[in-house]
Amino acid sequence: MDFNVKRLAADAGTFLSRAVQFTEEKLGQAEKTELDAHLENLLVRAENTKLWTERIMKQTEVLLQPNPNVRLEEFVYEKLEKKAPTRMNNHDLLGQSMIESGGEFGPGTAYGNALIKCGETEKQIGGAERELIQSAAINFLTPFRNFLEGDFKTILKEKKLLQVKRLDLDAAKTRLKKARMADARAAAEQELRMTQSEFDRQAEITRLLLEGVSSTHAHHLRCLNDFVEAQSTYYAQCYQYMVDLQKQLGSFPSTFSNNNQSSVSGGASNSVPTIPVSASLPSVSAGRSSSTVSGGFNELRSSNGSRKARVLYDYDAASSSELSLLADEVIVVSSVPGMDSDWLMGERGNQMGKVPITYLELLN
Numbered sequence: 415m416d417f418n419v420k421r422l423a424a425d426a427g428t429f430l431s432r433a434v435q436f437t438e439e440k441l442g443q444a445e446k447t448e449l450d451a452h453l454e455n456l457l458v459r460a461e462n463t464k465l466w467t468e469r470i471m472k473q474t475e476v477l478l479q480p481n482p483n484v485r486l487e488e489f490v491y492e493k494l495e496k497k498a499p500t501r502m503n504n505h506d507l508l509g510q511s512m513i514e515s516g517g518e519f520g521p522g523t524a525y526g527n528a529l530i531k532c533g534e535t536e537k538q539i540g541g542a543e544r545e546l547i548q549s550a551a552i553n554f555l556t557p558f559r560n561f562l563e564g565d566f567k568t569i570l571k572e573k574k575l576l577q578v579k580r581l582d583l584d585a586a587k588t589r590l591k592k593a594r595m596a597d598a599r600a601a602a603e604q605e606l607r608m609t610q611s612e613f614d615r616q617a618e619i620t621r622l623l624l625e626g627v628s629s630t631h632a633h634h635l636r637c638l639n640d641f642v643e644a645q646s647t648y649y650a651q652c653y654q655y656m657v658d659l660q661k662q663l664g665s666f667p668s669t670f671s672n673n674n675q676s677s678v679s680g681g682a683s684n685s686v687p688t689i690p691v692s693a694s695l696p697s698v699s700a701g702r703s704s705s706t707v708s709g710g711f712n713e714l715r716s717s718n719g720s721r722k723a724r725v726l727y728d729y730d731a732a733s734s735s736e737l738s739l740l741a742d743e744v745i746v747v748s749s750v751p752g753m754d755s756d757w758l759m760g761e762r763g764n765q766m767g768k769v770p771i772t773y774l775e776l777l778n
């Protein structure tokens with residue numbers, strides 16, 4: 415019992431000594447041992463790493479799930495260590511609406527069939543989005559969160575302990591200055607040596623932990639590469655889904671007949687072609703910019719000559735004045751004065767007709 419009382423008294427005395435030292439430092443009445451510049455820089459870098467990691471995590475979560483209520487719900491489920499309910503994302507909901515409306519209008523009609531195809535593609539994109547979110551959570555957000563909740567909390571703990579050891583050291587220095595008797599000075603010197611040793615040891619421990627932040631940066635760089643790869647896969651999938659969909663829709667005529675009634679009143683008119691996007695991205699992979707491509711057609715118009723062109727996509731003529739096209743065939747195209755800038759005159763053997771330039775690639 416006496417031992418416990420003495421220990422409590424000693425702890426109270428140590429706490430009081432630290433409190434007095436801290437207060438006097440704030441009031442400018444006591445000297446403070448400064449940390450070396452290298453350690454201070456490491457502390458600043460660790461704090462910056464923590465702040466920016468939090469910010470990047472937050473913005474990534476907003477990007478992956480813009481709805482704050484859903485984010486809060488997922489956070490609660492995570493803390494309760496329960497699996498969040500599977501819900502349809504916006505692409506799934508849009509796709510479902512399109513499929514249901516297409517079924518209502520009739521899969522045998524052009525509009526109904528197109529709606530169903532669009533809905534199926536939206537659902538594919540919804541699935542790709544879920545894969546992106548899952549990959550980002552595992553390979554990007556989780557390592558960042560582990561640093562904040564693991565390594566950085568350890569750093570904070572050792573940093574606080576270093577502050578305590580520094581206060582003990584400076585309090586010991588103060589007591590040595592105030593000691594007048596030889597016995598008191600000897601005891602104060604011994605205490606100073608002990609507190610200095612403890613401070614140095616804690617400073618070394620803290621330094622080693624802080625230098626480990628460099629390893630954290632290297633790890634987070636690998637996580638960043640994984641995140642970029644996941645995004646690249648997601649956008650490539652979405653692009654391919656939309657290119658495939660556009661090919662399917664591009665094969666439809668621009669004037670549909672549902673229930674035996676023409677959707678366009680009056681006589682035949684020029685169709686407005688769907689603007690295709692090459693699946694192989696020729697403007698990027700072949701080093702051709704869009705200005706270069708359009709420049710080739712402009713030169714063809716100004717020269718009033720003819721060029722060979724490769725057909726990028728199937729195209730069904732909407733009127734007798736147009737020429738139907740098959741993907742990958744080569745035709746001869748020329749410019750006719752007064753023709754719309756989006757069209758050229760195409761020639762295949764004895765067949766001639768207008769063709770949309772967005773379906774063509776000029777050959778050298």
